[in-house]
Amino acid sequence: MGGRQVAIVTGAGQGIGKGIARTLAERGYDLVITSRTERDLDGTRQSVEEAGGAATIVVADLKDPGTASRLVESALTRFGRVDGLVNNAAVNIFAPFLDQTDSNLDEMIETNLTAPFFLCQAVANHWIEKGLPGAIVNISSAEDTIAYPEQVPYASSKGGLLSMTKVLALEWGPLGIRVNAVSPGSIDTEMTPEVYRRQASRLMPIGRLGKPEEIGSCVHFLLSDDAAFVTGTSLYADGGYMLQ
Amino acid sequence: MSADLAGKNAIVTGAASGIGRAAALRLAADGANTFCVDRDEEGLAQVVGILGEGHTGFAADLGLASSCREVVAASRRHWHDRIHILVNAAAILIREPTLQHSRAAWNLTLDINLKAPFLISQEVVATMIETGIRGSIVNVGSVEAVLPGRGHVAYTASKGAITMLTRSAAFEAAPHGIRVNAVAPGVVATGMNADLREDPESWSEMLAGIPMGRHAEPEEIAAVIAFLASDEPSFVTGEILTSDGGWTLH
Ligand SMILES: NC(=O)c1ccc[n+]([C@@H]2O[C@H](COP(=O)([O-])OP(=O)(O)OC[C@H]3O[C@@H](n4cnc5c(N)ncnc54)[C@H](O)[C@@H]3O)[C@@H](O)[C@H]2O)c1
Numbered sequence: 001m002g003g004r005q006v007a008i009v010t011g012a013g014q015g016i017g018k019g020i021a022r023t024l025a026e027r028g029y030d031l032v033i034t035s036r037t038e039r040d041l042d043g044t045r046q047s048v049e050e051a052g053g054a055a056t057i058v059v060a061d062l063k064d065p066g067t068a069s070r071l072v073e074s075a076l077t078r079f080g081r082v083d084g085l086v087n088n089a090a091v092n093i094f095a096p097f098l099d100q101t102d103s104n105l106d107e108m109i110e111t112n113l114t115a116p117f118f119l120c121q122a123v124a125n126h127w128i129e130k131g132l133p134g135a136i137v138n139i140s141s142a143e144d145t146i147a148y149p150e151q152v153p154y155a156s157s158k159g160g161l162l163s164m165t166k167v168l169a170l171e172w173g174p175l176g177i178r179v180n181a182v183s184p185g186s187i188d189t190e191m192t193p194e195v196y197r198r199q200a201s202r203l204m205p206i207g208r209l210g211k212p213e214e215i216g217s218c219v220h221f222l223l224s225d226d227a228a229f230v231t232g233t234s235l236y237a238d239g240g241y242m243l244q
Numbered sequence: 245m246s247a248d249l250a251g252k253n254a255i256v257t258g259a260a261s262g263i264g265r266a267a268a269l270r271l272a273a274d275g276a277n278t279f280c281v282d283r284d285e286e287g288l289a290q291v292v293g294i295l296g297e298g299h300t301g302f303a304a305d306l307g308l309a310s311s312c313r314e315v316v317a318a319s320r321r322h323w324h325d326r327i328h329i330l331v332n333a334a335a336i337l338i339r340e341p342t343l344q345h346s347r348a349a350w351n352l353t354l355d356i357n358l359k360a361p362f363l364i365s366q367e368v369v370a371t372m373i374e375t376g377i378r379g380s381i382v383n384v385g386s387v388e389a390v391l392p393g394r395g396h397v398a399y400t401a402s403k404g405a406i407t408m409l410t411r412s413a414a415f416e417a418a419p420h421g422i423r424v425n426a427v428a429p430g431v432v433a434t435g436m437n438a439d440l441r442e443d444p445e446s447w448s449e450m451l452a453g454i455p456m457g458r459h460a461e462p463e464e465i466a467a468v469i470a471f472l473a474s475d476e477p478s479f480v481t482g483e484i485l486t487s488d489g490g491w492t493l494h
Contacts, residue, residue: 166493173455173490185479205418210479217476226467229430229460232493233486235477243415243482 004053006079007223008032008071008123010062010115011089013040015189016139018047019212020086020219025053027220032075032082034058034067035089054079062089062115063107068122076126084223085123087116087161088139092154105153112157113164120168124177133176135223138165139215140181142238158183162234169232178231180222184215185238205240249474250275253323255315255368257306257360258334260287262434263384266462267331267469272299274470276329279319281306306334306360307352316367325375329473330368332361333384337399337436350398357402362409365424369417378421382472383410384465385426385484387492403428407484414482423481425472430488431459455490 007024011017013035021031025048033044033055041057048055056078060067075082090112093104116138127134143155144162161181168179186196188209200209218237221227236242254271258264259280268278268291277298282288283305292301302318304311319327335357338349361383372379386403393400406426414424431450433441441447451458468487471477486492 169490170455170493174457187479205415206421206479206481207419214477214479217478218480221471221476226471227487228467229456229464229489230468230485230487231456232490235480235485236483237477237479239479240414240418240481243411243418 004028004030005083006030006032006075006081007084007086008034008075008082008119009086009088010034010071010119012044013037015191016184016187016212016215017086017088018044020088020139020216021055022047022051023213023216023220024223025051025055029084030054030079032056032058032071032078034060034062034071036061063110065118067115068118071119072122072126082123082126083134085119085134085136086139086219086223087119087136089115090139090154090157092151094150096150097152100153108153108157109160112154113160116161117164120164120179124168124172127177128175134178135227136168136177136179137219137222138179138181139219140165140183140234142183142185142236142242144181144183144234146242165234166232173231178222178227180227180230180232181234182215182218182222183234183236183238184210185236185241186210187212187215203241205243208239210237210239248275249329249470252276252328253279253319253326254329254331254473255279255281255319255327255364256331256333257281257315257364258384259291259301260284262333262436263429263432263462263465263469264331264333265291266466267333268295268299270463270466270470271329271331271473274474277323279322281315282334306364307355309359309363312360312363313367316364316371320371325371326377327368327371328377328379330365330379330381331384331469331473332364332382334360335384335399335402335436337396339395341395342397345397353398354402357399358405358409361406365409365413369413369420369422372422373420379423380473380475381413381417381422381424382469383424383426384469385410385428387428387430387486387488389428389484391492410484411482418481423477425477425480425483425485427465427468427472428484428486428488429460429465430454430486430491432462432465433459434462453491454488455493458489460487460489
């Protein structure tokens with residue numbers, strides 16, 4: 001393989017995305033990191049550099065149609081290659097089903113499902129054109145399978161993301177492009193409500209919430225050659241939550 | 245990159261052939277000490293010969309409950325109770341049509357493929373709890389837990405059961421920091437399907453149904469086992485990780 005590999009990570013300014021970027025940097029990746037706020041990305045870049053990696057920042061809204069190709073071009077311009085794509089960015093607006101608005105729905109479907117769709121297209125177009133292999137990891141959610149109240153649009157977007165993962169794996173299997181998902185359960189991030197932390201020892205079989213880096217190590221595995229025969233799969237990282 | 249298993253002690257069943265053999269070699273390459281179990285003494289001696297110092301072979305027929313207990317007792321003596329990893333890979337597959345599937349084939353298959361992982365896991369989890377080791381167990385299931393193969397009903401049933409053995413053991417072991425997961429391989433070229441490969445036409449027909457267009461090598465499944473056995477997926481338990489080149493997507 002030679003030298004460092006390159007991955008694009010969306011939603012990399014905080015939380016799980018920041019953890020993924022850090023973990024990948026520790027294991028030999030340079031990164032294109034993107035989110036809507038530059039200030040957050042500075043922190044991620046610092047963390048990536050501390051881990052021995054290089055990071056290019058792209059400040060963009062994933063809902064903009066031009067963002068996907070911009071990200072792929074950034075990788076190629078700065079690093080000359082792109083080996084992996086991690087679709088991590090997502091929004092979740094809680095409301096009872098009858099109160100969910102049009103704009104809520106659009107925001108969630110466009111960010112969580114449409115943006116990954118076009119990013120997969122942009123990066124795979126590059127790989128297929130050049131005859132290169134590649135790996136995509138979509139960050140789904142345990143909610144692609146199990147139900148929680150007041151999250152119909154979010155759960156629908158994640159169910160859609162999981163289905164998309166499977167179909168793309170099927171279509172691109174013959175081309176050497178692998179597509180998998182990691183479906184996290186409750187992960188401790190800046191956005192985690194304090195009550196989740198308090199309840200974790202009772203609600204999680206493992207007795208605690210997950211850490212962003214624990215999703216990072218799963219993403220790293222699925223991007224790596226150790227997962228050469230793994231495609232179309234979702235790896236649930238939920239501390240055993242779905243066992244109960 | 246390899247997960248770091250330096251200093252970890254790993255029991256691997258079915259280590260004389262196929263996936264178990266590749267798993268023993270991979271775990272060792274990642275730094276683990278292995279305790280290799282199989283009833284095939286010749287194959288076992290060969291693997292242990294390759295593995296070299298720090299690795300042990302233990303011949304046992306896992307179809308016998310008493311042997312399963314001996315495996316754990318012997319490995320405990322060998323490592324002074326310190327077991328970090330268990331890989332349950334030994335299994336058999338008997339081809340007999342469902343309506344003619346004999347009681348003998350049914351019993352033997354379930355004894356080796358299901359009862360042995362159960363008995364060994366039970367004692368290994370107890371040992372880990374005793375020593376406070378936050379270990380990892382990896383069962384080798386199969387995509388046949390989801391999509392039945394033809395003409396080997398006991399095997400298919402045993403693999404369906406491995407899914408829920410994995411999940412229930414994971415649930416109960418979780419509070420002790422012990423993780424239990426399974427890999428569910430698709431088609432892997434091993435001793436288990438050597439007979440099928442003798443008919444190249446139907447073999448390639450089967451491969452054509454796999455999106456990746458090929459079977460896996462045992463080493464590719466061993467890589468997944470090594471990941472699950474390591475501390476890398478520290479938030480993953482009760483998971484059945486499919487590794488089938490996309491075979492079961494449609
Ligand atoms: N080969 C595949 O395509 C495939 C697919 C899915 C799952 N698997 C699973 O992978 C695992 C390994 O199988 P493999 O394909 O490497 O087959 P294999 O036949 O090459 O290896 C199985 C090993 O288990 C040992 N074994 C069988 N019965 C035993 C007993 N009573 N006591 C001790 N050892 C015993 C055998 O001696 C052999 O060394 C099995 O659990 C199998 O069900 C294989």
